[in-house]
Amino acid sequence: MIVVKKYLLSMVLVYAVFTNVNAELRIEITGGVEQAVPIAIVPFGWQGDGARPFDVSQTLSNDLANSGRFNPLPPDEMLERPLTGRDIDFGDWRILGIEVVIVGQLLQTGDDEYTIQFQLFDVFRGKQLLGYRQPATRKQLRNATHLVADMIYEELTGIRGIFSTRIAYITVEGKPPKQRFRLIVADADGENARILVESNEPLMSPSWSPDGRKLAYVSFEKRQSEIYVQTLRSGARKRVSSRAGVNGSPSWSPDGRKLALTLSKTDGNLDIYILDLQSQVLTRLTNRGSIDTEATWSKDGSMIYFTSDRAGQPQIYRIPARGGKASRVSFEGPYNARSRLSPSAEQIAIVHNDRGNYRIGLIGLDRGYLQVLTKGSLDESPSFAPNGETLIYATRDRQKGVLATVTVDGRIHQRISVVKGDVREPAWSPFRRN
Amino acid sequence: MFATKQWLIIGLMAVLAGCGGSSGTMMDEGTAADDGGASSDDSASLSSSGDDDLMSGGAYDDPTEAGGALEVRVVYFDFDKADVDEASRALLTGHGDYLAENSAREVRLEGHGDERGSREYNIGLGERRAQAVRQILLLNGASASQLSTVSYGEERPAVLGSDEEAWSLNRRVELIYNP
Numbered sequence: 001m002i003v004v005k006k007y008l009l010s011m012v013l014v015y016a017v018f019t020n021v022n023a024e025l026r027i028e029i030t031g032g033v034e035q036a037v038p039i040a041i042v043p044f045g046w047q048g049d050g051a052r053p054f055d056v057s058q059t060l061s062n063d064l065a066n067s068g069r070f071n072p073l074p075p076d077e078m079l080e081r082p083l084t085g086r087d088i089d090f091g092d093w094r095i096l097g098i099e100v101v102i103v104g105q106l107l108q109t110g111d112d113e114y115t116i117q118f119q120l121f122d123v124f125r126g127k128q129l130l131g132y133r134q135p136a137t138r139k140q141l142r143n144a145t146h147l148v149a150d151m152i153y154e155e156l157t158g159i160r161g162i163f164s165t166r167i168a169y170i171t172v173e174g175k176p177p178k179q180r181f182r183l184i185v186a187d188a189d190g191e192n193a194r195i196l197v198e199s200n201e202p203l204m205s206p207s208w209s210p211d212g213r214k215l216a217y218v219s220f221e222k223r224q225s226e227i228y229v230q231t232l233r234s235g236a237r238k239r240v241s242s243r244a245g246v247n248g249s250p251s252w253s254p255d256g257r258k259l260a261l262t263l264s265k266t267d268g269n270l271d272i273y274i275l276d277l278q279s280q281v282l283t284r285l286t287n288r289g290s291i292d293t294e295a296t297w298s299k300d301g302s303m304i305y306f307t308s309d310r311a312g313q314p315q316i317y318r319i320p321a322r323g324g325k326a327s328r329v330s331f332e333g334p335y336n337a338r339s340r341l342s343p344s345a346e347q348i349a350i351v352h353n354d355r356g357n358y359r360i361g362l363i364g365l366d367r368g369y370l371q372v373l374t375k376g377s378l379d380e381s382p383s384f385a386p387n388g389e390t391l392i393y394a395t396r397d398r399q400k401g402v403l404a405t406v407t408v409d410g411r412i413h414q415r416i417s418v419v420k421g422d423v424r425e426p427a428w429s430p431f432r433r434n
Numbered sequence: 435m436f437a438t439k440q441w442l443i444i445g446l447m448a449v450l451a452g453c454g455g456s457s458g459t460m461m462d463e464g465t466a467a468d469d470g471g472a473s474s475d476d477s478a479s480l481s482s483s484g485d486d487d488l489m490s491g492g493a494y495d496d497p498t499e500a501g502g503a504l505e506v507r508v509v510y511f512d513f514d515k516a517d518v519d520e521a522s523r524a525l526l527t528g529h530g531d532y533l534a535e536n537s538a539r540e541v542r543l544e545g546h547g548d549e550r551g552s553r554e555y556n557i558g559l560g561e562r563r564a565q566a567v568r569q570i571l572l573l574n575g576a577s578a579s580q581l582s583t584v585s586y587g588e589e590r591p592a593v594l595g596s597d598e599e600a601w602s603l604n605r606r607v608e609l610i611y612n613p
Contacts, residue, residue, distance in 0.1 A: 176591050202589035205554060224584055225557070246561050246585055249554045262554065268565035268583065270558045291558030307555055313514070314555055338552035351552045358550055378596065380552055399596065425553065 026190065030404075030413045036071035037156070039064060039100045040093060043075050044118075045083040048108025054141040056106050056116055056148070062189055063149035063163040068412035070156075073098055085119045085128055093123045100129075100156065112137045116148055120155060130155045142192060143432075160387045163188055166429040167392065168196075168206040168215055169403065173421035180421075183217055185232060188428075190416065196230060197237075206427045207250045215427075216240070216250035216259060227261060229277075240277065246270055251295050253321075260285075260295035260304055260321075272306055274321065285323060294338045297321065299345040305329065307337040316350060316363070330363055332370045338381065339363075342388050342408070349382035349391055360393050362408065373406050383428045392416075392426040497532060498539075498611045504528055507609040508592075509567055510602060513548070516562040518570060526567060529609060530574020537580070542610040543567050545585040546592070548601035553587055560585030560607075567607045 041061045046052035064070040075081070079092040082103050093101050104118030113135065120130040132151060136144035143164060150161030165188045173180045181203040186193035197203060201220035208215060209229075216229045225247045230237035241247045245264030252259060259275045272285045272295045286292040290310035297304060298318075305318045308326070314337045316330040330336035335353030342349065345365075352361035352370065357377040363370050376395040383392050385405075390412075392405045397415065401422030405414040417423065497504040507529075509522040518526065533539055545564030547556035564583040571581060591604045 175594060202586065204557075204587075204589065220584075220586070220589070245583070246557055248557050262558075264561050264585075268561055268568070270561060291555060291562065293558050294552060294554045307552065309555075309558075314551070335551060337555045353551070378549060396596070399594075 026417050026419070028415050030415050035411070036069055037100065038073065038096075038098050039070045039102070040073040040078060040096075040098045041102045042078065042081050042083070042104075044103075044116075045105035047105060048114070052106060053114070053138055054106065054145065056104070056141070056145050057102075059142065059145045059189075060102065060149050060152070063146060063161075064152065066189060066414070067153065067163075068407070068414065069153075070100075085121060085131075088121060090121075090123050090126045098123055102152065106141075109135075114138065114141060116141075116144055118148060118152075120152055142187070146187065146189070147432075159389055160431070162385045162387050162390070162428075162431075164432045165386060166212075166432075167403075168208065168427045168429070169423055170203050170206065170425045171418055171421050171423050172401070183215070185215070185429075196232070196235070197228075204425065205249055206425060207252055208427055208429050209252050210254055210256045210430055212430045212432060216252065218248055218250065227259070229259075240275065249294050251297060253297050254299060254301045260297065262293040262295065272304065272319075274304075283323070285319060285321070286326065296340055298341060299343070305339045305341060305348060307339070316348065329365070329368075330370075331368065332363075336361070336363075340382055340384055342384050343386055344388050347408075349384060351380050351382070360391060360406070371410070373408070373410050374404070376404075379404075381425045383426050385428050386431045392428055394424040394426060498609075504532055507611070509563075509607045509609075511563055511605040511607075513550075513601070513605065514559065516559065516566045518566050523570060526570040527574050530571045530576050533571060533577075533580050534575025537577070540580045540582070540612045541571075541576075542612070543571075543581060543583045544590075544608045544610060545583065546590060546604055546606050546608070547588050548604045549588045549591065549596065550601065553589070557585050557587035560587045563605075563607045567609070 041057050044057040061072040065072050073096065080089060082088045083105050084103060088101060088103065101121045101123055102118060104116065107115045107117060109115050116134040116136065118132060119128055122129055130151065134144050134148055146164035149163040153161035166185055167188055168185045171182045171184060181199050182195050183197040183203050183206055184193050184195055196215065199219060199221045201223065204218040206215050206217045214229055214231050216227060218225050219228055226239055227241040227247045227250050228237050229240050240259065241261055243263055244266045245268060246262060249262040250259050257277060259277060261273055261275055262270050263273050264270050269289060270291045270293050271287060272292050274283045274285055285304060288310055290308050292306055292308045294307040295304050302321055303318050304321050305316060307314050308317050313334050315328060316336050316339045317326045317328050319326040330350065333353055336350045339348040339350050347362045347364050350361050350363060352359055352372060354372050359372050359376060359379050360374040360382045361370050361372045379393055379395045381394045390405050390407050392403055395402060395404045401424045403416040403423055403426050496502060498507060499505065506525055509518060509526065533541065543564040545560030547559045564585055568581050568583055572578065592606065593600050593603050
């Protein structure tokens with residue numbers, strides 16, 4: 001009976017199903033566009049029954065513009081609108097200074113079968129760089145279009161595209177003590193936002209499983225911190241840690257079998273533990289009077305990077321995941337916390353106190369240099385895109401919590417806000433598995 | 435706002451001094467209210483006309499409510515610190531004594547931090563602050579079974595704002611008595 005009551009209570013506080021919300025995120029590029037490559041995405045043709053089910057070329061154009069590296073020509077400035085390579089007059093595009101032209105069509109091939117057919121041309125050489133037919137069902141058209149954008153981006157830059165990836169983040173509405181917390185997952189372009197969990201108590205620290213199918217996060221819905229693992233597709237979730245004291249900072253091992261997490265147990269001292277998700281065996285990794293938290297794994301799973309104030313103020317350390325001696329990684333400045341390892345494993349992104357301002361920094365792991373990438377005063381929660389080119393982080397815009405991205409070379413900046421309330425704790429998904 | 439905080443703490447210390455440092459006298463002090471209760475004597479005499487005598491009651495006085503001696507239930511901290519200052523220590527001594535005398539009362543210690551820096555590290559600071567308060571209550575006679583702790587880090591600010599005033603009000607431990 002008690003079990004049933006508890007279950008009902010948690011249903012009232014939280015519902016763990018995907019609910020579609022309107023495109024919540026608004027993205028604007030705040031720097032870097034002047035160096036963008038002029039490109040033309042000709043409005044795609046449509047062959048099929050009735051109205052065109054999805055605007056492929058508009059989404060491609062948004063994706064490529066959002067990257068900050070391309071400047072798509074508005075369709076009303078185009079001198080021609082070819083649908084295939086045969087119909088392109090390259091002279092028309094050279095006059096406009098366009099370097100790359102993309103043409104294509106959306107074709108219906110069955111009841112619920114479509115093909116996105118496209119070609120990519122180098123205008124100056126008049127040569128095809130890429131041509132592809134991507135099949136999709138009607139429901140898959142948005143994702144398929146992002147995949148096409150990924151292919152185009154990779155062809156033109158040599159870097160794997162991230163338009164088909166997703167972002168998890170927390171939104172907060174209302175004034176304390178009455179606030180509404182939501183954990184949301186959206187496509188990288190901010191569309192297709194879906195609520196994963198909703199609660200009147202804080203939600204924190206979303207962490208993607210390496211296969212991109214699950215999220216671990218912290219919830220205070222029972223007025224104590226607990227860690228849950230939730231499957232995105234089904235919405236089903238499992239409580240994996242509800243021990244006395246703090247349950248925080250979940251982080252998946254690269255093989256997806258373990259979670260590093262922070263526990264205080266009853267002595268109130270935060271230490272890092274590793275939980276084997278299958279066997280439920282818990283192994284203690286640090287054992288100090290200091291705050292040891294914010295664990296993150298090295299790419300090969302052999303090392304754990306974490307924040308500790310064992311030297312008096314928070315700094316980054318690393319320790320073998322099998323246990324051993326911790327060594328200090330960050331040295332510059334009084335405050336370096338919440339590290340995330342870059343996909344190349346060459347650097348860590350951190351929250352760095354830069355003369356009283358909290359900013360996102362990069363520390364090179366081989367030579368230890370520090371590079372400050374952002375200019376805010378309350379920047380936090382950096383998360384690498386899986387291609388390592390861009391970081392997303394939380395910042396403030398006139399007292400409002402917003403997200404922002406910055407390329408690791410510091411050149412291109414974007415601001416991402418929600419229509420209502422604050423947005424925080426962005427976590428970039430791994431690459432989508434095809 | 436900082437001045438207000440000081441004033442509350444000084445006010446509380448005065449009240450504590452007034453009851454001789456022993457919160458155990460507070461319930462007894464309630465009987466002093468009898469001097470304003472002439473009419474209640476009347477009603478007591480009226481009730482003697484036949485019915486069984488009622489057992490004598492005591493004044494209802496929860497010192498943790500507004501206006502009570504222990505109404506201040508927040509302790510504040512410096513940036514990145516969990517040290518309890520002298521004034522807060524005196525305040526907590528009062529709460530520890532009260533808990534020792536009232537074993538049925540339980541208190542939940544909610545630790546908080548300001549918004550600066552990383553969120554999970556701030557959970558650590560909030561926990562450390564809640565533990566510092568817990569230790570003082572234990573030293574003053576509260577038992578472990580009366581105390582629970584939780585850290586909200588920067589997730590549950592008392593006030594919104596990004597200045598020193600807001601930050602100093604948000605770095606706190608709140609003592610939440612159960613009813």
